[in-house]
Amino acid sequence: MGIGPGSLEKNDPITGLNLVAWFFEQTQKNPDFFPLLKSTITFFNVMNFKAINQRFSYQGGNEYLCEFRDELLRLFKGEKVLRAGADHLVVISLNLTVDEIGDRIKILKEIMGNSPKGLRNQIKAGIYIVDGSTHKPVIMMDRASLACREVHGIYNKAYEVYDSELAKRHEQKQYVLEHFEEAFEKEYFKVYYQPVVRALTGKICGYEALARWIAPDRGMISPLIFIDVLEKVHLIHKLDAYIIEHACKDLRDDVDSGFAYQPISVNLSRLDFELSDIKKIIDDAVTKYNIPKEYLVLEVTESAFAADLSSLGKVIREFREEGYQVWLDDFGSGFSSFNNLQSYDFDFLKIDMNFLRSFDKTPKTKVILASIVDLAKKLGIHTLVEGVETQEQYEFMKKIGCELIQGYYFSKPLPVEEFHNRRAELCSFDTNESPEERLYYDEIGRINFLDNTPLREKQMDIASDIPIAIVEREDRHYRTIYANDAFLREVHSFGAKDIQDVLKLLWKQNTIEEVQKYYEHLLYTEEHRVTIEYNMMMNNYKINTIVRFLSRMGNKAVYAFMTRNLTLHENL
Structure with a gap:
């Protein structure tokens, strides 16, 4: 139903609700149409709505949207409910606080998830509190939509509120999109190295290569920002190739310097295997800088295995057969951890740092950590824990037999220049493990202090000597x-x-x-x-x-x- 020549449609033909575009047009034409500058905008999104259409047909999807509409009208009685198109509905509130809106979102999520056509779908929402400024309505809506996108993929979070911190992150992401090519060309990306130490000795026995972006006009950009963006635009493989090249170059410099040097681990993501010939990239870099393969460690993030890549197992086997070490990174971060241990062979299991964040608060954390170390040793896999920040954490991981430790307790990630300036401290043979010591302590690390038969040769059995x-x-x-x-x-x-x-x-x-x-x-x-x-x-x-x-x-x-x-x- 139109409202005149050249005007927007007023109502959505499926839900009967006013359309957002029409509503905002009216507020632009007539400031007294609706007190928008005193409102709170909540943008709703039905996750995986396409699955509902596929399962129940488009008619079923339309019925689900009408159910959604009815619940919004009931829960937000007296507020303005609009259709924004596709699977998006909007509530513009004049009478509710953010907490009250949040309570209603949680109720709505539960109700719609239990709908016969809900397929346990997740309802996500973004909230923008209009601050009285004269922004165009479309900007206000974009901010509510942006807040909603922040919780996509976060299972246990139903909504986000647009604030200055979110605005800053969004601005940084836009900066990444606009400047990443320049950053590669001008080498604004730098490789930082975080030491890995042997739990039994405290000696440095390796490093992890980590990407940092130092922008000349704004300083360091958080990896949480630029890695997320580069993954979404399918350019992370370019960054990983860059890190591999520089890690091999720096390792060659270490070898030639006459100082102690250690294996360097680099991170590989799912997209490295999908978008590039990652094995050729690594082989070429190792050959170019004449690096022993055992000195370039490959950390495959656990999320890489969530995509069921048929070629992944083959490439991992080839890496290990040719002398590279392959580590399973972020173990326990939420993907199919145990399936990965069953399906693939790894040299090290790297325990996700999130376990240590609840170390002091949750007694179960210590039991879980000990069980992971016990399991790894029964499978003949060495263990490393990242994120260690306190003496208590270090002592506990050492006590349960975790072999390698990484975290701020020993050192934050450092640029190459820092190592050059502190060579007497960080690169001396007194503070670094020798190749002979590495083999020596790796054998010691096979002993399982948590087993009731720690001295028995491991035979991949589950026998117990306790009668x-x-x-x-x-x-x-x-x-x-x-x-x-x-x-x-x-x-x-x-x-x-x-x-x-x-x-x-x-x-x-x-x-x-x-x-x-x-x-x-x-x-x-x-x-x-x-x-x-x-x-x-x-x-x-x-x-x-x-x-x-x-x-x-x-x-x-x-x-x-x-x-x-x-x-x-x-x-x-």
């Missing part, structure tokens, strides 16, 4: 639910086949009082929820048993038993 059995008691009748091989070896050593044989020996070789005492032990563990330990004689062997009550169901009770033949072990 344990789970036994169920129903009145005075017992049955073994589970017994590992170590437990069975122990009971066989004193002439029993299973727990039933043990009980027969108990009744046969002990007095009624002793048997009754054994039964009371079981009752005591349940009543007091404690673990108890006692010794008994069987076939002239001294047997030690540790018992813990686990659970009860009616007249059934279940216990964990650890049993050892002390006489046999004393004679070994």
Whole structure:
């Protein structure tokens, strides 16, 4: 329905809502049409709306939009609800605070996610508080839309508010888009190096090459900004090739200088494999500067494996077969971590620094870190943790057997010039690990301090030398639910086949009082929820048993038993 020659359509034919373009046209024509300068604009986006259209047809998609409209009208009663096109709806509020809008967004997200046509879709929103300035309405809308885009891909965040910090980030991203070609040509990109140290010795044993952009007109631009932009415009492979070239050149300079030098690791992303022949780029740089392949370490970010590239595994195998080390970077950052360990071979597992951010606040963090180190060592993979900032973090990672440490506790990333100025400190043989020491400590690093059999050769098995059995008691009748091989070896050593044989020996070789005492032990563990330990004689062997009550169901009770033949072990 038009409003005159040359005018915009007033209403959206699908939702019946006023269209944003028409609404803003009216505010431009007549300042009294709507008090826009006193409002808050909330821009909504339905993520993956295309999937709804594909699953339920365009008609189903239209029905979903109408459901969305109805919920907005209900939750934002009295405010202006508009259609901005595609899967975008807009609310212009005069009466709500940002917190009140945020509460409604969270309710809306839950409701629409549970819609029959929702496909658990994520509702995202951006909020712009109009500050009274005379910006054009389209600029106001762009700012709300920009805030919305900030939370795309962030699962646990429903909305963002446009503020000066977001505006600054946006301006920086625009600067990156407009100046990155110049930065490559004039070498405004610099390589900084962060030392990696051996946990057992504190000696430097490697470096990570990190990209920094030093713009002459604004100083250092955050890597979080320019890397994100270059990934989105598919130019990150050009930056990575640049870093690889300079890392090899700097390593050659280190070798020729006569000072100590170490392996340098460079980061490879998914797009390096998709958009370039990354292996040729690396091989060419290594050949050009005559670098031993084991001195250029390749860190493949865990996100690279999220794209299911069929060629990725092949290239990784080729790298390792030819003498390069390949590390799995950012382990635990949220992708298919364990699938990657199952599908690919790595020399090092680099634990994501985000684990350490909750180190002091979440007790589970230490358990998770220890489990990761334990798992890696069982698979024959060395470990490194990044982001270490405190003595406590360092000591803990050292205690659980993590071999290499990286983080501000030892050093921030430094430019090459800093190393030249501090060569006596950073490049001396006293503070750097030698190649012989590297091999020496790598072998030591294979010992798993968290394993109950740390000295046993790893055979890719899951055996335990702790003899344990789970036994169920129903009145005075017992049955073994589970017994590992170590437990069975122990009971066989004193002439029993299973727990039933043990009980027969108990009744046969002990007095009624002793048997009754054994039964009371079981009752005591349940009543007091404690673990108890006692010794008994069987076939002239001294047997030690540790018992813990686990659970009860009616007249059934279940216990964990650890049993050892002390006489046999004393004679070994």
